[in-house]
Amino acid sequence: MQTAILAAADLDQLIQLLIVEGFQVIGPVRDQHAILYDQISSAADLPQGWIDQQEKGSYRLEQSPNQAYFGHTVAANSWKKFLNPPRRRLWRASRENGQLVFQAESNEAPPLAFIGVRSCELHAIRIQDAVYIQGSHPDELYRSNRQRLFNVSVNCTRATATCFCASMNTGPEVSLPSDINLTEVIDAEQHYFLVKAGSPAGERIVAQLPTRAADQTAQQAGREAIGAALQQMQTGPRYFDSSDVKELLYRNLESPSWDDVAERCLSCANCTLACPTCFCSAVEDSTDLTGDHAERWQRWDSCFTNDFSYIHGGTIRESTRSRYRQWMTHKLATWIDQFGHSGCVGCGRCISWCPVGIDITEELLHIRAAEAK
Amino acid sequence: MSAAKATVAVWKFSSCDGCQLSLLDCEDELLAVAEQVEIAYFMEASSRQLPGPYDLSIVEGSITTPEQLELIQSVRQQSRFLVAIGACATAGGIQALRNLVDVKDYIATVYAHPEYISTLATSTPISEHVTVDFELRGCPINKQQLLEVISAFLRQRRPQISDHAVCIECKLSGVACLTTSRGLPCMGPVTHAGCGALCPRYDRPCFGCYGPKENPNPDAMSQWWQASLGVDSVKIIENMRNFNAAAPAFHNAAERMNTGGKDD
Ligand code: SF4
Numbered sequence: 128m129q130t131a132i133l134a135a136a137d138l139d140q141l142i143q144l145l146i147v148e149g150f151q152v153i154g155p156v157r158d159q160h161a162i163l164y165d166q167i168s169s170a171a172d173l174p175q176g177w178i179d180q181q182e183k184g185s186y187r188l189e190q191s192p193n194q195a196y197f198g199h200t201v202a203a204n205s206w207k208k209f210l211n212p213p214r215r216r217l218w219r220a221s222r223e224n225g226q227l228v229f230q231a232e233s234n235e236a237p238p239l240a241f242i243g244v245r246s247c248e249l250h251a252i253r254i255q256d257a258v259y260i261q262g263s264h265p266d267e268l269y270r271s272n273r274q275r276l277f278n279v280s281v282n283c284t285r286a287t288a289t290c291f292c293a294s295m296n297t298g299p300e301v302s303l304p305s306d307i308n309l310t311e312v313i314d315a316e317q318h319y320f321l322v323k324a325g326s327p328a329g330e331r332i333v334a335q336l337p338t339r340a341a342d343q344t345a346q347q348a349g350r351e352a353i354g355a356a357l358q359q360m361q362t363g364p365r366y367f368d369s370s371d372v373k374e375l376l377y378r379n380l381e382s383p384s385w386d387d388v389a390e391r392c393l394s395c396a397n398c399t400l401a402c403p404t405c406f407c408s409a410v411e412d413s414t415d416l417t418g419d420h421a422e423r424w425q426r427w428d429s430c431f432t433n434d435f436s437y438i439h440g441g442t443i444r445e446s447t448r449s450r451y452r453q454w455m456t457h458k459l460a461t462w463i464d465q466f467g468h469s470g471c472v473g474c475g476r477c478i479s480w481c482p483v484g485i486d487i488t489e490e491l492l493h494i495r496a497a498e499a500k
Numbered sequence: 501m502s503a504a505k506a507t508v509a510v511w512k513f514s515s516c517d518g519c520q521l522s523l524l525d526c527e528d529e530l531l532a533v534a535e536q537v538e539i540a541y542f543m544e545a546s547s548r549q550l551p552g553p554y555d556l557s558i559v560e561g562s563i564t565t566p567e568q569l570e571l572i573q574s575v576r577q578q579s580r581f582l583v584a585i586g587a588c589a590t591a592g593g594i595q596a597l598r599n600l601v602d603v604k605d606y607i608a609t610v611y612a613h614p615e616y617i618s619t620l621a622t623s624t625p626i627s628e629h630v631t632v633d634f635e636l637r638g639c640p641i642n643k644q645q646l647l648e649v650i651s652a653f654l655r656q657r658r659p660q661i662s663d664h665a666v667c668i669e670c671k672l673s674g675v676a677c678l679t680t681s682r683g684l685p686c687m688g689p690v691t692h693a694g695c696g697a698l699c700p701r702y703d704r705p706c707f708g709c710y711g712p713k714e715n716p717n718p719d720a721m722s723q724w725w726q727a728s729l730g731v732d733s734v735k736i737i738e739n740m741r742n743f744n745a746a747a748p749a750f751h752n753a754a755e756r757m758n759t760g761g762k763d764d
Pocket residue numbers: 398401402403404405458470471472473474475476477478487
């Protein structure tokens with residue numbers, strides 16, 4: 128499909144078309160002093176003119192010099208909460224006339240349309256697909272949400288300091304298929320989106336938008352905008368060669384660095400819950416007072432908790448050292464053995480949302496430096 | 501059926517009654533509770549007292565008087581299971597601030613006739629005196645968690661009560677962290693879950709009323725507060741020394757902060 132131009136003023140038409148098609152549209156909004164992904168009903172809900180400044184343990188919103196819709200980077204939360212909700216009931220059981228009756232949950236939710244998915248986030252969704260759908264026991268809720276998903280991706284034209292997709296080879300330019308891909312171009316004279324459909328469903332929607340063909344100059348402007356984000360990362364402190372990280376970590380399972388980070392880490396689990404690829408959950412069974420009703424719930428869990436590695440008789444990973452090592456080696460090393468690709472897409476959330484500013488890229492540097500000593 | 505009903509006793513030691521009120525506050529569920537168990541002793545709710553032994557004793561409050569030292573032994577002897585509820589019973593409560601000072605001086609200042617006052621020098625949790633089968637945290641406790649503990653006891657299963665950080669409940673509820681997005685000092689990362697991240701959901705940092713979580717690291721959190729959020733040591737000590745001042749992790753962190761990092 129050809130690249131087309133959609134005037135920024137017409138962005139709302141895209142959202143309205145998706146709503147008319149029956150999608151529940153989720154996009155970035157400004158809420159709680161942050162950008163969050165949430166339900167939207169028009170382009171006016173988008174955080175136009177707002178950008179984020181993220182650093183270790185710090186996230187701040189500020190007004191941008193321009194009126195871009197997608198000038199911010201990844202939101203505080205990630206899309207995973209819509210595909211695999213943080214808490215959900217798996218089944219109910221009751222005792223009726225001496226019989227045990229089970230009732231499974233069904234997915235009544237409308238199909239979802241995500242608008243504003245970044246390249247690292249598309250990679251994160253693909254990673255979660257491998258976990259939830261491609262295994263021998265697919266997760267039915269995730270699969271049904273995922274199969275009906277309509278994805279509008281956005282190329283990043285700005286990186287914040289915590290972004291390192293360029294190091295993990297997942298961005299900033301969208302490198303996986305989506306239904307529609309947007310690039311926002313904004314300068315003193317003009318404000319438009321380069322629009323490209325990536326699926327038949329996407330083509331159907333784009334055909335209904337008031338677009339015109341994009342000439343070479345317009346497309347070049349898009350490439351330059353994405354190039355600016357790339358350059359921000361390449362000249363930043365979190366640009367590194369990730370190709371040998373797995374071997375590096377496997378060689379350094381007893382690095383003194385683990386003791387050092389364990390002194391600082393709170394084992395609070397914020398990093399894992401903010402991470403768009405972390406998939407662990409706990410299952411909780413409960414009964415009511417009468418004992419005639421039981422429920423099984425699933426909720427997000429984290430390898431930073433005591434209960435996570437509890438098996439009969441005790442917890443395997445008691446120390447923070449062992450928990451941090453589990454998290455980091457899973458993300459960057461054992462994940463590769465398990466799924467064939469890294470578990471980290473370089474979105475930087477674990478860095479900004481760590482309440483004591485622990486930085487996975489910096490810890491990697493520490494391990495490398497300790498080894499070199 | 502009533503012959504087979506489990507008997508439950510609810511005891512009060514030094515406390516504000518807030519946790520027992522949580523049980524009374526279970527209006528919708530109280531009928532179901534009463535159907536399933538025999539409330540044998542619950543002075544807050546009824547003056548009827550049935551003699552022990554009891555299948556389950558729910559104990560609120562800390563030990564602060566010589567009489568309580570004896571009563572708690574007798575409660576334990578009469579109880580098959582003993583569950584301590586609330587910050588007072590599990591950590592000594594706000595009144596454990598007395599552990600840091602000379603109580604005699606306070607009594608002399610506050611009471612016209614100090615000779616009438618008989619009290620211990622410290623406020624201590626129930627577990628310091630007798631074996632406790634389960635501790636339910638909170639100031640006050642969360643009534644849903646109390647119902648969960650009672651249900652679990654009735655079905656002889658493990659209660660679904662997590663000992664991880666409040667942060668997990670915060671993230672599960674979709675709150676954007678107050679510390680990272682606004683630089684507010686929030687005790688969530690060192691505090692035991694159970695409240696459902698009540699304070700952050702209402703836009704207020706946690707002040708640790710559920711006490712320390714498992715494997716807490718208050719020193720690292722305090723250092724970050726000082727170095728990156730500009731919080732002074734007095735404020736940090738205030739945060740550690742409130743409802744769970746005597747919980748060892750918070751107590752020791754406050755002491756270290758007070759003595760400039762050295763252990764006491
Ligand atoms: S590990 Fe950190 S940077 Fe990597 S995907 Fe997860 S949150 Fe993003």
